[in-house]
Amino acid sequence: MPPFSPKKKQSQDLASFGKIPLAVAHNKGIWPQARYQHVLVACARWESDSIAEWLSYHRSIGFDHVYLYCNDDDPSALYEAVLPFMMEGQPFVTFHHYRYTGEQLQMYRHFLRHHVHETKWLMFLDVDEYVCLPGSNDIRQVSARFGGDHDAIYLNWCGYGHSGHATRPTDGVLRNYTMRESGASPFTKILAKAGAVSYRLSYENQHVAIHHDLFGLGAPLRACNMLGESMEGYYENFPEKAWSFLNAENRRARLVEAGYIAHFNIRSEEDFDRRNRRGCLGDFGAQKHWGDKTAEERAAYHAHTNEVSDSYLKDYWESLIGKARAGIIIPLADWPLLSRGKRATQSSTLHEGSRDEDACRAVSGRLMGRPQHHTALEDNPWWMVDLGELCHIHEIMIFNRLDGVLERLSSFRVEVSHDRFFWSTIIDRQGGPVFGGLDGTPFIWRDEAGVLGRFVRVTIPGTGVYLQTDQIEIFGRPFSIEEFEAQIKALREAV
CATH class of the missing domain: 2.60.120.260 (Galactose-binding domain-like)
Incomplete structure (x- = not known):
């Protein structure tokens, strides 16, 4: 039998583009064994300063891999920031650079083409979003609880405000932001079984925001929210119908208690304009409205997203960081040292x-x-x-x-x-x-x-x-x- 021609292989690969994940095509239509249980897929632009905290936090709640798509003009800074997460025997991060600003859905489709077969569960998540699971702090419990009867679990956003910061603090997100809106808001992110996120249907329906809703792809789907309620029809007449649903039966508060996406959207006064400076091309086009807001509109947004105090994420993060004291050699005092160098x-x-x-x-x-x-x-x-x-x-x-x-x-x-x-x-x-x-x-x-x-x-x-x-x-x-x-x-x- 003549050797397999590289040109023939390339031709076959191109023939399957937009139809089937590449590894599945190579495996004669059979999905390979998954390497991971729960993964995140993220697009990052201008996030070098907070990426290590974001990765470490989500690793701590049970995600076992991240596919990170750098959307910076130059990937060097972000790559350097995540390098420690890629130097292990089993790296926590797979790094890609996609140089076309704002083409977020194209990055997601690249993941579906090249990597979706590597995991059982996936979530498309931005780097200003943190999965918050009060009580359990374990994404594995979410999939175990709902995965038997559902293909996807929808987690609602809850917006966190700027907590009064004029500029972004340099020492991370979780320890500096404790003010949020009073309950869940309409947009969602989704923890989904890999087979429920169709590469073919996403390619054929490129307008569908698969990071927010999978019903738009048209395939049969069993999906619930964190209360176990069906999400079918949730995005119809959005957001009016969603708001009606959330405002009934104290659902906004109950969803935050069950688990949600903490959305650190505007982290300082300067963030409104920073959104525009970051770029408004492609799928980032909707970001332009942030910079166009008047002073009154900005104040109203702050009032809405700083309604209540919630230190859960801060406390959880500090409990992790506090473990540093377990390895201390000399006891650490709780107050500043006064006596050194004194008479x-x-x-x-x-x-x-x-x-x-x-x-x-x-x-x-x-x-x-x-x-x-x-x-x-x-x-x-x-x-x-x-x-x-x-x-x-x-x-x-x-x-x-x-x-x-x-x-x-x-x-x-x-x-x-x-x-x-x-x-x-x-x-x-x-x-x-x-x-x-x-x-x-x-x-x-x-x-x-x-x-x-x-x-x-x-x-x-x-x-x-x-x-x-x-x-x-x-x-x-x-x-x-x-x-x-x-x-x-x-x-x-x-x-």
């Missing part, structure tokens, strides 16, 4: 230099695992730091030496003063268990309310004893002039 003194020294020079080594900010300051053998030796101003003292960490005689810090007293004449004891430790320091086990005292003081003094009670530590760290916040004025006002009113 200090002590009752005596065994080290070279003055008492002050020796005492300051305890607030140098460098952990060594050995005594960095050391008093002489004396009665009730003490060490003191001047924070430089009156402060709310919330937390103190004392790092013990680790090279021996750790028990010397089994007993100590910590006092706080405004003026070095009148002292208040906040810690009186007598014969406590041994603690460490550089190893990650320093002594820690915390007070949520805080104690006012400028000077902090540590004393070892007893006759003929030493005082030495590795570091002493004091955390809190300065006492503000506003607080001082408020206290004076309260005293005057009391009199």
